[in-house]
Amino acid sequence: MKNITFKNIPDGLYFKAVELKGKLHAKNWQEFLEKVIEKLEDDKYE
Numbered sequence: 292m293k294n295i296t297f298k299n300i301p302d303g304l305y306f307k308a309v310e311l312k313g314k315l316h317a318k319n320w321q322e323f324l325e326k327v328i329e330k331l332e333d334d335k336y337e
Contacts, residue, residue: 308323317323 312320312323315323315326317326
């Protein structure tokens with residue numbers, strides 16, 4: 292597994308990500324990324 296570190300993220304972007312993570316009921320950042328990517332892939336093929 293790879294570690295990902297984001298630095299110097301604007302506060303607005305960070306808080307939007309935290310809010311969306313809660314709406315997606317993701318228990319951690321890995322699950323959040325998996326759900327976001329899955330949603331983007333689903334939308335791409337509709």
